[in-house]
Amino acid sequence: MGNDAEVRRLDLTDLGACLDLGADRGWPREEHKWRLLFRVGQVHGVDDPRGGLIAVVVGTPYGGSVNAISMMLVATEHARRGFGARVLGETLARVGAPTALLTATPMGRPLYLSMGFRVVGRTSTYVGVPRGVVPAGVSRPATAADVEAVIALDNTVFGAPRAELMAALPGFCDQFRVVEDCGVVAFGGAWPNIDQTVLGPVTAPDTATGLALLSDLAAAAPGVVRVDVDHRQPEVMAWARSHGLEHRFDTDIMLLGPDFPFDATRSITPVMLALG
Ligand SMILES: CC(C)(COP(=O)(O)OP(=O)(O)OC[C@H]1O[C@@H](n2cnc3c(N)ncnc32)[C@H](O)[C@@H]1OP(=O)(O)O)[C@@H](O)C(=O)NCCC(=O)NCCS
Missing domain, CATH: 3.40.630.30 (Gcn5-related N-acetyltransferase (GNAT))
Structure with missing residues (x-):
């Protein structure tokens, strides 16, 4: 039909x-x-x-x-x-x-498998009012002058150009911050979703800097936060649990077509499950 x-x-x-x-x-x-x-x-x-x-x-x-x-x-x-x-x-x-990327709920998975997608990873979503988060103070609010550097850094880490999305994020997010070390080395955002604040994206040169930026974002977020974590970032899952966030659900990361050069070590959290 x-x-x-x-x-x-x-x-x-x-x-x-x-x-x-x-x-x-x-x-x-x-x-x-x-x-x-x-x-x-x-x-x-x-x-x-x-x-x-x-x-x-x-x-x-x-x-x-x-x-x-x-x-x-x-x-x-x-x-x-x-x-x-x-x-x-x-x-x-x-x-x-050539490549399609998505995260699948258990209900969506059979449809995607039937269309040729394959499972390449898994994410867990954590939600709650964070406890005991101390801002690390590693970041500052981004300005319009940082956008070009953020677009370039995201391109290197995500592995495909997302200039339009990156340019939209400062207006979409409640907080959009950068870390500098002779130029922008990390960026992070937090955006409002109904009654929650989603912590993401966070892109950083290493997990320690990523967690510090995540702490800066979480400390300033009001009420309930949500963070979606790729299982290739176990320290971020540990960070979520240690700050009292509860595991809510998992999704499968699925790909159709050739792999693309996504750098899972520097992608600390995605923008959102819908956008990678
Ligand atoms: C997932 C969803 C979009 C599937 O839509 P749908 O129109 O029912 O799917 P289709 O009829 O096109 O199914 C195509 C094929 O996918 C597979 N498939 C789809 N749903 C399935 C199910 N519940 N169980 C097993 N196989 C399924 C089958 O191979 C099916 O072909 P078949 O019916 O000839 O066996 C729908 O169930 C939905 O909206 N679910 C709730 C929202 C959701 O979870 N979306 C996915 C987000 S990642």
């Missing part, structure tokens, strides 16, 4: 329908996050003739080499009729990047 459904490029006028579709699957109404995804990504969906959306997915292109897939949703009443495969397949084709 979904195999030949028309897939439409959505715009901000569809934001409410995207939030409604997420709510149908028990996802929180993350409007601030969706607005960023509409800005830097391509949102595709299938209309429900009765109003609203049957399916949606976001593909965010990074310089023609990587496509970050997120917000894969199909309305409960239309499940297992091919709509997920249809809208995802169309988005992969339209974005056209």
